[in-house]
Amino acid sequence: MTKPGLTKDAQKGIFTMAALLKKQGLADLNPVVHESEDGMTVRRKQAVVLRTTPITWGIPFDEVCFSKAWKSSLMLRPMPWDSMMFTEHTYLAKARETIHNQFIDEGVNDWLFMMDSDVACPPDYIVRLLAHHKADPSKKVLAGWYRVKSEPFYPVVYHYVGAKMNFKDIPIEWWKHYELDEMKPELIEVDGAGAGGWLIHREVLEKIGHDPFDMHAGGEDLQLCRLITKAGYKMFVDGSLKLAHIGVGVA
DSSP: OOOTTOOHHHHHHHHHHHHHHHHTTSOEEEEEEEEOTTSOEEEEEEEEESOOOOEEEEEEEOSHHHHHHHHHHOSSOSSTTOEEEEEEOSSHHHHHHHHHHHHHHHOOSSEEEEEOTTEEOOTTHHHHHHHHHHHOTTOOEEEEEOBOSSTTOOBSEEEEOSSSOOSSOOOGGGEEEOOGGGOOSSEEEESEEOTTEEEEEHHHHHHHOSOOOOSSTTOHHHHHHHHHHHTTOOEEEEEEEEOEEOSSSOO
């Protein structure tokens, strides 16, 4: 909602974002009628809602420098009705697991957004992922994508090319990363992807159960993807949503 005192540029920015979200069914632009003293009617557009869906932001801090930066930048929640879960651990699988278990046991929201402390996403990331779920409610595991931090900077998105998935000790060689030219600007069903930007519905996490992460056979990212598949759900990556992967290099 626009407020008195906002600059024209700020109001324009709000309306531009709201117009984008309206196309996705995630915002509303209501014309509000005001009567002036001389009887002339003036119509104004007012952005009423940008995102109403509450989500839980799970931030696993496993690198101290990013932890300090993230905590200083998240003094305010992205939306007042969202909740936050933080954890710090030098073992990333344990950091993710703590948030995962806490969300199942204590969380009240339907969605968990697991965002790593070394990942930065576009400002409309959440609403664009939720739009895919709104279009097809069976899509309950959604993400954008990022690249590895070192050459050849390939996408952290995978095909499963091995034998029939046994959901146990799968060699890393049975996973093949996507090439850059495969990342089309559309929704892609994938077999695996980096866990640093997944938006996952509570139904999926509860079916997976507690303590899903370990570092065997490709790491905790692919372990989570195996369990999602085993639970009967599909994973989708929006190829138009690229995240920055920050570290030794920025991919």
